[in-house]
Amino acid sequence: MAIILNIETSTTNCSVSLxxxxxTLVLKEDNNANYSHAESLHLFIDEVLKSANLSSKDxxxxxxxxxxxxxxxxxxxxxxxxxxxxxxxxxxISVSTLKALAHQVTSNNGIIIPMLDARRLEVYSAIYDSSYxxxxxxEAQILNEESFLEYLNKGKVYFVGNGVEKTKHLISHPNAVFxxxxxxxxxxxxxxxxxxxxxxxxEDVAYFExxxxxxxxxxxxxx
Numbered sequence: 001m002a003i004i005l006n007i008e009t010s011t012t013n014c015s016v017s018l019x020x021x022x023x024t025l026v027l028k029e030d031n032n033a034n035y036s037h038a039e040s041l042h043l044f045i046d047e048v049l050k051s052a053n054l055s056s057k058d059x060x061x062x063x064x065x066x067x068x069x070x071x072x073x074x075x076x077x078x079x080x081x082x083x084x085x086x087x088x089x090x091x092x093i094s095v096s097t098l099k100a101l102a103h104q105v106t107s108n109n110g111i112i113i114p115m116l117d118a119r120r121l122e123v124y125s126a127i128y129d130s131s132y133x134x135x136x137x138x139e140a141q142i143l144n145e146e147s148f149l150e151y152l153n154k155g156k157v158y159f160v161g162n163g164v165e166k167t168k169h170l171i172s173h174p175n176a177v178f179x180x181x182x183x184x185x186x187x188x189x190x191x192x193x194x195x196x197x198x199x200x201x202x203e204d205v206a207y208f209e210x211x212x213x214x215x216x217x218x219x220x221x222x223x
Contacts, residue, residue, distance in 0.1 A: 010069025
């Protein structure tokens with residue numbers, strides 16, 4: 001058995017799951033626009049353990065969504081994960097927020113672009129193929145009508161995440177598919193965290209920090 005506690009707090013969705021060998025056993029989450037993470041996170045952790053009839057001593061590792069995302073949300077999630085990892089003396093695993101978000105889309109072909117709102121016309125995004133292989137690393141970018149055009153001209157492009165709302169008002173390409181209403185969840189973290197656990201791909205608890213992606217240069221449109 002490989003029991004992993006997964007924590008996702010990068011957006012308004014406070015999400016906690018318990019998984020065994022990559023399969024989610026219990027999921028508890030709440031999308032509260034007021035960011036209830038500080039009040040709900042530890043309560044959710046207790047609830048998923050009780051639902052699975054397990055205790056903290058049964059957990060083999062802690063996985064946390066590392067970002068990008070909300071500065072405050074990421075800090076709360078990572079602080080909790082590091083505290084549990086240290087107290088229980090078990091490994092800490094980090095999972096890319098956007099990679100986990102991409103796994104909410106299932107497609108036999110096409111491109112998947114998970115994106116998170118970064119205020120105004122900015123988003124944090126990455127690009128994956130239909131087998132979730134990274135085609136472009138995470139970037140912060142300002143959207144315009146020509147964003148992602150090179151991918152849209154080649155085939156279907158699936159946009160997912162809370163950055164979709166602003167994107168659909170700018171991009172009207174026939175190959176654009178907007179998956180609305182989805183936020184990062186600890187449910188999709190389960191298989192990704194397990195793969196890292198098997199490889200002992202873990203973080204140094206003392207030095208690990210969230211991936212805020214704060215520093216970037218906003219380029220002007222070429223139009």
